[in-house]
Amino acid sequence: MTLLSNPAVRTAGGILASGAMVALYARGGAAWVLGFVLLVPWLRNLDTSPTLATALLRAYLMTLAFTAAAFAWFGIALGLYAQVGAATGVALLLLAAPLFQPQFLVFALVRHITRHRYGAVLGALAGAAAWAAMQRLVPGLLGDTIGHGLYPSRLLRQGADVGGTAGLTVLLLLANEGVAAALARRSGGLRAIARPLALAALVPVLLAGYGLAVLSASPGPAGKPLRMGLIQSNIVAYDRQRQEKGTHAVVREVLDTHFAMSYDAVVRQQADAVLWPETAYPTTFGNPKSEAGAEFDREILAIVNSAGVPFVFGTYDRDSAGEYNAAAFVQPGTGLMGFYRKTRLFPLTEYVPAWLDGPLLRRWLPWTGDWRPGNGARVFPLRLADGREIPVLPLICLDDVDTNLAIDGARLGAQAILTMSNDSWFTATALGAEMHQVAAAFRSIETRLPQFRATTNGFSAAIDATGSVLAGTRMGERTLVIADVPVRIPRRTLMVLWGDWVGLAASAFLVVLAAWSVSPSWRRTAHAPAPARPGVLEPVKVAVLPPAARIVAGLLRTFARGSLLWMCAALLLDDALRTNTLAQVRIFSAFFLVPEAAAWGVLFLFSAKASIANGHLLLTRDARRLELALCDIAAMQCWRLPIPCPGISLQLACGRRYALALDNPGVLAAALVAAGGPPVKARTRTVIQAYAQAGLAIRRSRLDHPFAKFVLLPLALAIPAFHLHQHISYGSAFGEYYSFGLRAYLTAFALWWAAWSIGVVLSEALLRSAIEAATLLAAWLRPARAIDIRQRLERGGHVALFLGLPAWLLLTVYRA
Template sequence: MILFSNTTARVAGAILASAAMAALYARGGAAWPLGFVLLVPWLRTLDTSPTLRASLLRACLMSLAFTAAAFAWFGIALGLYAQVGAATGVALLLLAAPLFQPQFLVFAVVRHLARRRHGTIVGALAGVAAWVATEWLLPKLLGDTLGYGLYPSRLLRQGADVGGSAGLTALLLLANEGVALALVNRAGGVRAFARPLALAASLPMLLAGYGLAVLSVDPGPAGKPLRVGLIQSNIVAYERQREEKGTHAVVREVLDAHFAMSYDAVVRQHADAVLWPETAYPTTFGHPKSEAGADFDREILDIVNAAGVPFVIGTYDRDSAGEYNAAAFVQPGSGLTGFYRKTRLFPLTEYVPAWLDGPRVRRALPWSGNWRAGNGARVFPLRLGDGREIPVLPLICLDDVDSALAIDGARLGAQAILTMSNDSWFSASPLGAQLHQAAAAFRSIETRLPQFRVTTNGYSAAIDATGRVLAGTRMGERTLVIADVQVRAPGRTLMVIWGDWVGPAAGAFLATLAAWSALASLPHRAAQAQAPAGHALPAPLDAAVLPPAARLGSGLLRVIARGGLLWMCVALLLDDALRTNTLAQVRMFAACFLAPEAASWCVLFLFSAKASVANGSLVLTHDARRIAFALGDIAAVRLWRLPVPRPGMTVQLASGRRYALALDDPGALAGALAAAGGPTVERRPRALMQAYAQAGLASHRSRLDHPLVKFVLLPLALAIPAFHLHQHIAYGGAFGEFYSFGLKAYLTAFALWWAAWSIGVVLSEALLRAAVETGTLLAAWLRPARAGAIRYRLKRASHAALFLGLPAWLMVTIFRT
């Protein structure tokens, strides 16, 4: 008990130490070097985790501590916005911490498994890859990542133009791993300690050297700078003011303040253009809802014409589909020239997902929004009074945490970014607004595009291509920001050329590592599968020791997953639109099959063990834990009638206690027990299910049944010629889409084709498997003695249909085309 308490205290202390450093790191300033060591105490606890469950628990605690330390401000803002109180908002955020920061959990699980199988170095690389791949695949609510904390370092942040903020996060994680490894090796002498420490120290030095090189390069000649006036009116809480004063009075007050400050910007400060914050004009522009709204629209147009410079106004747009959070481009003499519609909406406050929306949700969350999302980046010409025309990329609020939008804008020819936001809900917690501006500045570094960023009440700023704030404001002040920024056609950074590539590269690394591990385990699994019944096992068998609730839950999840596949087959046959919509198929496949199947697998994995027969005992081991039962204590061994969630057997002890073991070949373990002197398999009276179960056990898995072969390599072999034909038909050549739209579009298109064929193979396999099981069940009923042989022939026929029939169908389709 004392040892347990001491261990618990050490783990808690380490997690709290990491959280304390994270709190300082998130606040910026001189604390940015902590990013290279803040996870070290937590990593040391993971190194000493005896089991996967212990690692997962420590990851959950770290996500909770990190959320409390670095994002308590968000819980406060959330609670005040939802009118449930700051304390309730923080409590809700902490309850959702594992979902809010899921990368800790995935990192810990992948790192633990990779270290156990491949050692410390591969484990560290796999953990880093899992972290950044998770943040790429599951974009977080605020788009946050560790790399943003390096913003205060002008040198180190320049590396974002190579790998983005995700690349900086990966380097920070590697540095933390190096320091942690150095602490582990300190007892091994100076050399063992110095090597990983030197690697960790080389990473910030590498970033600093790159930053010096970038900042020392002459960007080349530039023409007349762009001078923009940013209107920070410090008018907030529109809804509350509407209730107190009425809509007309509020709009009147907002417009008067913005008109006066815009006059100052143009007449006294000689701005080339004026930028208003997000939703500064709090109604639809160009599509008035009333005569009063039409009057306000005309008044704005009159002001713009009188100013003689273009205005970009945060407002609303609408069409037959609904309303949008938008930026209106208003040109003197021409009027409204176009809208940009916000692409990344904030969940619940700006929109409610369709699967969640409904009257009950709206009643429970009266503050929830109903805006619709725009369709991606757009570049607009900003026509200045002196005849210049500058292409600009507008971004609204959460858009600026999405690297892809900024990159798409740079590819479309933008020479500056115009960002507008309403960060007023951070008024009580200015740290949130400060971090938001730092994240927005990274879009300028990644694309080398200068940025004008305006907010309702702070922080507003003019930001150059290195991320430096040329002029800015404080939180909670009414002020005008005027800045001259050099605008030129930027050089194409690696981020612009390759896109946000670090996350996909990390995912590819993990997939390769998983495939390598699976292939390396094939000889071991083959030895298990070929173990003759009634003889000693050549190696321990992979098993899962399932309590009744775990077996029931895992079995139900697997039944749901298999039923989901069959339901999807029916849906594809009946719905023509679904058959041609790959993205819809991917979403349905993920919801109906992948999610329950992954959940079932997780249950089996959590209860995984190695089963062997040694020294007159049945031995079950899981990490450091070991259970042994003397063969004389085993009263009975029964094979499961239904292989749910997989084949298995129940071992009953003389005491009456039962252990349910799920494993691929329970017959091999049962035979080994009998051969070593244990009880033989107990026959059940129900002949039909007994014959069915025996037929399944008699049919050993072939190499063609391996998931890597069936669900990765086969779809790839089918997708390559189909995609090649599509490229020739749609773009006139094998690489037509690459030449037209770039590498990202080409790879995305291929990934969709591969996904479509993968889903097709899985569905085909589901239908064939259903046919095999149905045929086996009929054989067990009609000819039980030959059920095993019939199942073997059915399996061979299903392999022929899958591995020969699908390619043949594809070739016939190609030749017909």
């Protein structure tokens, strides 16, 4: 046995290879291309895991490799902050790696189970969904996700305004799955690996195409640019300096430095406003704790009045509940306009959960914080000296890794983001500060809001709506950044309209998959097979139709299906009908549901169970029973036209005929022949015969189940559309419920669901008409290939319905 054939060696090699690529990928630059393959070695390990326990063990090892490769800097910073040493900090971080990166474990669990039950394709989709759902349910401490690694590509990162960094992550996972699948099939030659490689390549192609469209589109008119002065003082370690110099001396030094740099920004550089970093004024502002604090407050107000431009700076705020990490908005001539209180606090260093807090913890960890969290996003008017008023969204440090805060600010009307951070955590290594700025830049891409970012010691930057840094600093330098950034009312991105929706959609997908797995009716993928024993047929549902009944049911069903096409045309031509859901429901009910139900009623009246036993075809309904001896059946013939549905005609030797309607007449015909009945009557191969055979040869998939097509799909489309409607009309997801009660809310949702159900039915009618017409054309031109063409058309119909409708909805929202 060679060394490479040892499973343990292959496992370690795969994980180390993925870890090495993660280390390069996290450092940015041209390594962003590794995002499409960095998990492939580990995925190949998972593919060869014989048991679930083995897959979970390999996932655990990957959490260690990933954490060490991408976040060793965090362990170092943690150890230095807690004064336990860098090595101890890294060790503690690795010990907590499964809690720090739990998505690897959930991904491996769901992927392993789904692959073994449903195959590689659904396994890949379920794994990616589990990853996104887990990161939505348990957001990472640092808000990290592998989608951040695409930031160096200006083209590909633009897709974040559709699905956020979670959407980019899902696409990267699927691309990795495609490459891994190609490697698994490499022994089969080029044809075997072509499809998974093509699907993997489709991810960067789609992202690049979307990015090109976004970057080439006109952003819309903008007024005079906002010229902001960003102060990076490079003064860090306030606590240590307080111990060495005293609080008053430290505050004095900090203020003098910021005053001098702000003077340069306003007087020499003509800045419209000034932004200081987080906790730049390291005490409470507007609510001083001492006379010295009150004097500092008056000094700041005097400086702002003298400058004649608004100042925004990090400070502290307090009330009866406690103290807050805050940002103060100070206007010349007006004074303090208000505070934004930091919403997302860092565990232990800024706050301690109530269930964990206590004297013992404070004694063991004296550096733990005691700040209170704010209550969410706030937008403040930045009133400039030239009369302009620009609404801005402040974010402090860890706030900028929270997608929802930026989205809420955009919904409140913000036109720019002001980010303040204290990056002294990252003094020992610049990688953490770089990754923090990347996470912040994605908030601009998702909302299309430009961003001004001031930090204590790096990286400060002006970021435009595409995520590009227009002007910035290096780590550890004292400098002033002046940048002119166009400010405009941004277009509403899908992320702003729907929120951080990918994780929710992934969760819904997993719920549907779980329901699919436990429901026997969903697991059926084809019609019942032919009987195993000759002469025996398990009972199947049929309708024994007299000629008049078949004509009536056929006319009703033809009218109902034809009405769907008429409704499609009416909706296209009549704007009033298109916007009137109640009218649509009435027309749909009268012209489709009623005649369709009537046709079903006719079939039900003549329904029976057909079975074969002892040389007879038995047709039974309740106590009634009809026996037809197989030797008396002179001829069998499948219906040329499936009206009102497919069926088979039986002609007895005495001349009497029976018309049996059922879903798959081929099964019954094969059973009758096997039991000794006459062969199916063969006609000259006409166009209609080839067309009918093509329809009967199709194996129905799970996507053809009515529950999937006409219940779940409309529901999946109605939920986000209704959610968006609630936000636009009522200001929140449950606005109508809060205003008018549960009944009104549920009634409104039912109407949305009904409207989308009608839309799906009409879309299916159009697709079905196209498929039937194309099959008929194929039966005329290429009768030998009619069945193959019909199968391809059915697959195309699935794509158009289950992917086309969501894509159309996304495009409609994007254009709006």
